[in-house]
């Protein structure tokens with residue numbers, strides 16, 4: 001059920017058991033109580049860390065954040081099960097925030113609204129801490145998130161808008177272009193991308209390619 005949060009990440013673990021996790025020695029594990037690498041749903045308590053990464057990633061570049069702090073709090077309060085954070089030794093290094101959407105294409109209202117119990121997920125933001133970029137983390141988190149959504153009953157597709165320069169990044173992850181989006185923010189134009197849950201990327205990863 002969409003409104004239920006996955007707790008204790010046992011559900012996540014069952015989805016991702018086959019995924020590689022950073023290996024560290026038993027000695028190192030004993031010295032640190034925080035897990036080296038952890039993926040879990042975000043909560044409103046993570047909003048400040050989320051917003052710090054987001055602010056650095058977007059404000060300095062375009063002056064516009066996909067989500068304000070209030071919107072982050074709002075979505076993490078309403079649909080935490082559609083978010084995923086990557087933590088290293090307790091620090092947030094990358095995250096995705098999503099919400100439910102009930103129409104074929106994304107429209108301006110989708111930017112601020114969560115529609116519960118719908119087959120479409122609107123991915124508002126994927127962001128990686130600036131110290132951790134270009135290491136494959138964005139792609140790995142995106143892939144884990146899409147696999148996680150595949151495990152959730154009732155979900156059929158993920159939608160997002162992005163600027164032209166990131167279209168190849170999302171195409172590589174298995175998204176298809178839906179064409180120019182009707183949404184515009186501060187005169188910026190976006191492409192809309194769609195990922196059909198339940199198949200292609202999973203099959204590709206498991207075919208040994």
Ligand SMILES: CC(C)(COP(=O)(O)OP(=O)(O)OC[C@H]1O[C@@H](n2cnc3c(N)ncnc32)[C@H](O)[C@@H]1OP(=O)(O)O)[C@@H](O)C(=O)NCCC(=O)NCCS
Pocket residue numbers: 057058066124125126127128129132133134135136137138139140162165166168169
């Ligand atoms: C976009 C982002 C999530 C990618 O995460 P990442 O961990 O750096 O990405 P990966 O290491 O998995 O993959 C790198 C690929 O991302 C794409 N990419 C990342 N930043 C890019 C940029 N500024 N311009 C063009 N392509 C870019 C490229 O395809 C790149 O592959 P390449 O190095 O072979 O060209 C990350 O750079 C980020 O947080 N950027 C700022 C926030 C943002 O733009 N978010 C996306 C819109 S919501």
